[in-house]
Amino acid sequence: MLRNKCVVCGNSYDKSFTITMGGMSYEFDSFECAIHKLAPECSNCQMRIIGHGVESDGRIFCGAHCARVKGSVDLTDRVDHIGIAQDH
Ligand SMILES: [Zn+2]
Ligand SMILES: [Zn+2]
Numbered sequence: 001m002l003r004n005k006c007v008v009c010g011n012s013y014d015k016s017f018t019i020t021m022g023g024m025s026y027e028f029d030s031f032e033c034a035i036h037k038l039a040p041e042c043s044n045c046q047m048r049i050i051g052h053g054v055e056s057d058g059r060i061f062c063g064a065h066c067a068r069v070k071g072s073v074d075l076t077d078r079v080d081h082i083g084i085a086q087d088h
Contacts, residue, residue, distance in 0.1 A: 004016035006029035007033075008036055009029065009033055016028060035048050040053060042062035044067070044070050047062050
C-alpha cells in the first residue's frame with residue numbers, strides 16, 4: 001500500500017496531505033518535506049522562503065533586505081502595509 005506516500009522522503013503516513021502548486025499535486029507527510037520540495041530559495045541568503053517573499057527581475061528573495069543586497073533598489077516588502085515587514 002503506497003497511498004499517501006510522501007514525494008520527498010517516501011514515508012507513508014495516514015495523515016499526509018496534498019499541496020497543489022502550478023497545476024501539480026504533491027503528497028507530503030510533513031511540512032518539513034513540503035518546504036524542502038516547494039519553498040523557493042532566497043537568491044541572496046539561500047534561506048527557504050516560507051513566508052511572503054519578494055520578487056525582482058525574475059529572482060525571489062526572503063525579504064526586501066536581501067533584494068537590496070543584490071542590487072534591487074526601490075523594492076519594499078509586500079507585507080509592509082500590515083506591519084510585519086522583515087526589513088530592518
Ligand atoms: Zn516526507
Ligand atoms: Zn534572503
